[in-house]
Amino acid sequence: MLSIQNLEARIDNKNILNGLNLNINPGEVHAIMGPNGSGKSTLANVLSGKNGYETKGLIKFNETDLNDLSTEERAQKGIFLAFQYPLEIPGVNTNIFLRTSLNAVRKAKGEKEIDTLTFLKLIKEKASELGIDEKFLSRQLNVGFSGGEKKKNEILQMKLLQPKLSILDETDSGLDIDALRIVADGVNSYKNKDNAFLIITHYQRLLDYIKPDFIHVLSNGKIAKTGGAELGIELEKTGYANIS
Template sequence: MLKIINLKASTGGKDILKGLNLEIKTGEVHAIMGPNGSGKSTLANVLSGKPGYDISGEINFEGKKLNNVPIEERAQNGIFLAFQYPLEIPGVNTSNFLRTAINSIRKAKGEKELDALSFIKLIKEKASELKIDEKFLSRQLNVGFSGGEKKKNEILQMKLLEPKLSVLDETDSGLDIDALRIVADGVNSYKNKDNSFLIITHYQRLLDYIKPDYIHVLSNGKIIKTGRSELGQQLEKTGYKYLN
């Protein structure tokens, strides 16, 4: 599904990714761990097409080169980024935003737009799966949301937009134990053989709930170690130091 070859990215003259290789097959869950400043969020941003980076190397998504594809087309093609810090957009009703988003994606796929009633039915169903109060949907997008609510909202959007590849950028940080479990359940209930995940995290905790097929350690802009899920537990005990 995703193939990254020798990806280099710099911003403001600073090299951040320095030749990263990664392949994610359909149905796989990959986790990326690594110390602060190793380039994890940059990888997420570059995958989704955020402007402001100079890029070389290749990103292939479903056999198509992504490097110059605009952000919204990547999203419409099935790449979803759950933001580490979801943005507040004052005055914009959450459910309106979600409806605009789902219809943009449906339109791009050549599907019929959802009318108001079918949308409400769908969103209520998805919200209740994540134990999100309906009132939450009529609030302004992320404005005054707690950290946990913002993250749940990201997962709600993921379930609604049904991406092929979901990139979760530190979705677990700032969550209490209950919220963490709800978020993880949300991911697990969406996960199937046709979609893939790239989970960026600092902690093994999330990976106790969402079992990754592979764990990669990112350090100084490169993947320095790849292992099965035991690698996470090992890192939790010993820290990143022992890898060097």
């Protein structure tokens, strides 16, 4: 599904990624761990097409070269990024944002736009799966939301848009145990043989709930080590000091 070969990325004349290789197949869950400043968030930004990076190397997503696509085209093709810091958009009702987003993705796929009533039914259903109060959907997007509410809202959007590749950028940071479980349940319930996850995290605790197939340790803009789920537990004990 995703094939990254020798990816380099620079921002403000600083090299962040230095020849990163990664392959993700449908049905797989990959976790990226690594110390601060190792390039984890940059990888998420570059994959989603954020402006400002100079990149080199190949990123293929289902046979399409992602370098040719804009941010929105990547999103429409099924790349979803759950933001570490979801943005507040004052004056924009959450429901309207979600519907506009869903329709943009549907339109790009050549599907018909969803009408308001069908949408409201759908979103209520998805929200209740995540234990999100309906009232929350008529509030302004992320404005005055708690950290946990913002993260749940990201997972809600993921479940609504049904992406092929979901990138979770430190979705677990700032979550209490209950919220963490809800987020993890959201991911687990969406996971199937056709979609994949790239989970960026600092801590093992999220991986206690979402079992990864692979854990990669990022160091100096490269994958320094790859292992199975047990690698996370090992890292919890030893830290990153021995990996370079």
